[in-house]
Amino acid sequence: xxxxxxxxxxxxxxxxxxxxxxxxxxxxxxxxxxxxxxxxxxxxxxxxxxxxxxxxxxxxxxxxxxxxxxxxxxxxxxxxxxxxxxxxxxxxxxxxxxxxxxxxxxxxxxxxxxxxxxxxxxxxxxxxxxxxxxxxxxxxxxxxxxxxxxxxxxxxxxxxxxxxxxxxxxxxxxxxxxxxxxxxxxxxxxxxxxxxxxxxxxxxxxxxxxxxxxxxxxxxxxxxxxxxxxxxxxxxxxxxxxxxxxxxxxxxxxxxxxxxxxxxxxxxxxxxxxxxxxxxxxxxxxxxxxxxxxxxxxxxxxxxxxxxxxxxxxxxxxxxxxxxxxxxxxxxxxxxxxxxxxxxxxxxxxxxxx
Numbered sequence: 001x002x003x004x005x006x007x008x009x010x011x012x013x014x015x016x017x018x019x020x021x022x023x024x025x026x027x028x029x030x031x032x033x034x035x036x037x038x039x040x041x042x043x044x045x046x047x048x049x050x051x052x053x054x055x056x057x058x059x060x061x062x063x064x065x066x067x068x069x070x071x072x073x074x075x076x077x078x079x080x081x082x083x084x085x086x087x088x089x090x091x092x093x094x095x096x097x098x099x100x101x102x103x104x105x106x107x108x109x110x111x112x113x114x115x116x117x118x119x120x121x122x123x124x125x126x127x128x129x130x131x132x133x134x135x136x137x138x139x140x141x142x143x144x145x146x147x148x149x150x151x152x153x154x155x156x157x158x159x160x161x162x163x164x165x166x167x168x169x170x171x172x173x174x175x176x177x178x179x180x181x182x183x184x185x186x187x188x189x190x191x192x193x194x195x196x197x198x199x200x201x202x203x204x205x206x207x208x209x210x211x212x213x214x215x216x217x218x219x220x221x222x223x224x225x226x227x228x229x230x231x232x233x234x235x236x237x238x239x240x241x242x243x244x245x246x247x248x249x250x251x252x253x254x255x256x257x258x259x260x261x262x263x264x265x266x267x268x269x270x271x272x273x274x275x276x277x278x279x280x281x282x283x284x285x286x287x288x289x290x291x292x293x294x295x296x297x298x299x300x301x302x303x304x305x306x307x308x309x310x311x312x313x314x315x316x317x318x319x320x321x322x323x324x325x326x327x328x329x330x331x332x333x334x335x336x337x338x339x340x341x342x343x344x345x346x347x348x349x350x351x352x353x354x
Contacts, residue, residue: 031144032125034132037291044284046075051285053078054092055107056085056193057150057272058226058247061306068301069292076285084224085110085193092277096122101279104286105293107149109225109272110193112338114146117275124278126287130294130312139271139311146275149293150302151309153245153329154198154268156261157229162238171264172206175241176213185220185231186241188354190345194225198242198268199344200337201330205265208347214241215351232258242268249307249321262327269329 035041045051055062059082066078083091085108092103108114117123118141125144139148156175158168162183169175175184189196202210220237222228228243233256240248245267248260274293280286292298299315302308309324317323337344 031127031132031140031142034127034129035287035291036129037288037295041284041288041291042073045073045282045288048282048285049075050077050079051282051289052081052102052104053107053289054081054083054088054103054105056083056088056109057107057306057308058082058244058250061246061250061302061308064305065293065298065301068298069289072292072297073288076288078289084191085113086189086191086196089113089116089193092117101277101281103277104280104282105274105276105289107272107274108193109152109270110196110337111271111273111332111334112197112341113193114141114273114275115334115338117277118143118145122277122279124276124280124283124286126276126290128291128294130291130296134313135294135311141273146273147294148271148311149274150272150306151311151324152194152270152272153262153309153327154194154225154242154270155245155248156240156263156267157232157243157248157258158239158261159232159235159237160257160259162235165259168259168261169239170261172202172210172241173265175239176210176217180217180239182218183238184214184217184241185222185228185237185239185243187222187225187228187243189348191223192225193272194244194270195242196341196344197270197332197334197337198225199348200340201268201332203344203347204333204336205330208351211348211351215353219352221352221354229258244270246307246309253307253320260322262322264328266328266330269332271332271334 062080062082066080123145127144131140131147187195189199225244226247228240229247231237233251251258276286296314299310299312
C-alpha cells in the first residue's frame with residue numbers, strides 16, 4: 001500500500017545536502033520584476049524545444065493544459081510527468097541527490113513542498129505578469145518563488161444509483177453511521193498531497209479520535225485523491241470520504257452517477273502552487289510555461305476543462321457548479337503540514353493498518 005519506507009525527512013536530508021553549499025550565504029529579497037510573454041522569450045523557448053512539468057494533477061487535466069500551451073507556442077513540447085504529490089516530492093529529492101536535474105516546472109497539491117524547495121534554494125525567482133497584477137498576497141510567494149496555480153477541495157461524494165439524495169451523508173460525522181460500514185472509500189496521505197493536506201485539516205478541526213472511529217468502518221483504501229471518485233463511478237463503493245472535487249465534477253458532467261457533498265463542518269481546501277526549479281534544463285521554456293499557466297486563458301482552461309478552481313479575477317466559474325465563495329472551507333496551513341507530515345502518515349497508517 002501507499003506507505004513508503006522513504007520518509008519525508010530522509011528525502012529532505014538527501015536533497016538539502018547538495019543545495020547547502022550554494023545557498024549558505026543566500027539572502028532572500030523582494031520578488032523580481034514581473035515577467036511578460038515577449039517574442040524574445042518565445043523564441044528562446046522554441047530553441048530549447050521542450051519543458052518538463054512534474055505535476056500531481058489528474059493526467060487528463062494535465063494533458064489538456066499541456067495541449068493548450070503547445071497550441072499557443074508550437075515547437076515547445078510539454079513533457080507531463082504525473083504522479084501523486086508525495087511521489088513527485090520524493091522523485092525530485094532522489095533525482096537531485098543523484099545530480100539529475102530533469103524537472104523544469106513543478107506543481108504539487110501539497111503546498112508544504114514549496115516551503116522546503118524554497119528553503120533549500122532549489123527554486124528560481126520568477127513572477128508572471130498576471131501573478132504580479134492580479135493575485136492576492138496569500139496566493140503568491142513574497143520572494144517570487146511560486147504562486148497558486150490551482151485550487152481544489154477534498155469532498156465527500158456519493159454514487160447516485162446507490163444512495164438517494166435525501167439519505168446521503170451531509171457531514172463528516174455522518175460517515176461514522178454504521179450503515180456506511182463497508183461502503184466507504186478514501187485516499188491515503190502517504191501518496192496524495194491533497195489527502196495529506198486534507199488529513200491535517202480534519203485532524204486539526206475534528207481530532208484524531210474522528211479517524212479512530214472512521215477506521216472501524218471497513219474503509220476501502222486507495223492511493224491518489226483522484227481515485228475515490230473513479231471507484232464511485234463504477235459502483236465499487238457508495239460513498240467517498242475524501243477525493244478531488246475536480247474529478248467528481250468532471251465525472252458528473254460526463255454523465256456519471258456521482259454527486260459532491262460539501263460537508264457542514266467545511267471542506268478541506270487544497271492549494272496547488274507552480275514553481276520553476278533553479279537548475280531547470282530548459283529555463284526559457286520553463287519561464288514561458290509558468291507565464292502561460294497564470295494567464296486568463298490557462299486559468300479558464302483549468303476551470304472549464306479541468307473542473308479546478310482559480311483565484312484569477314478574470315477567470316469565471318463554470319455555470320452549474322457551486323461557486324467557491326458559497327462553500328464553507330477549512331483553513332490551509334502549509335507550514336503546519338510540513339512540520340507534522342511524518343507524524344500524520346505514521347498515525348494514519350497505525351489506525352487504518354495500511
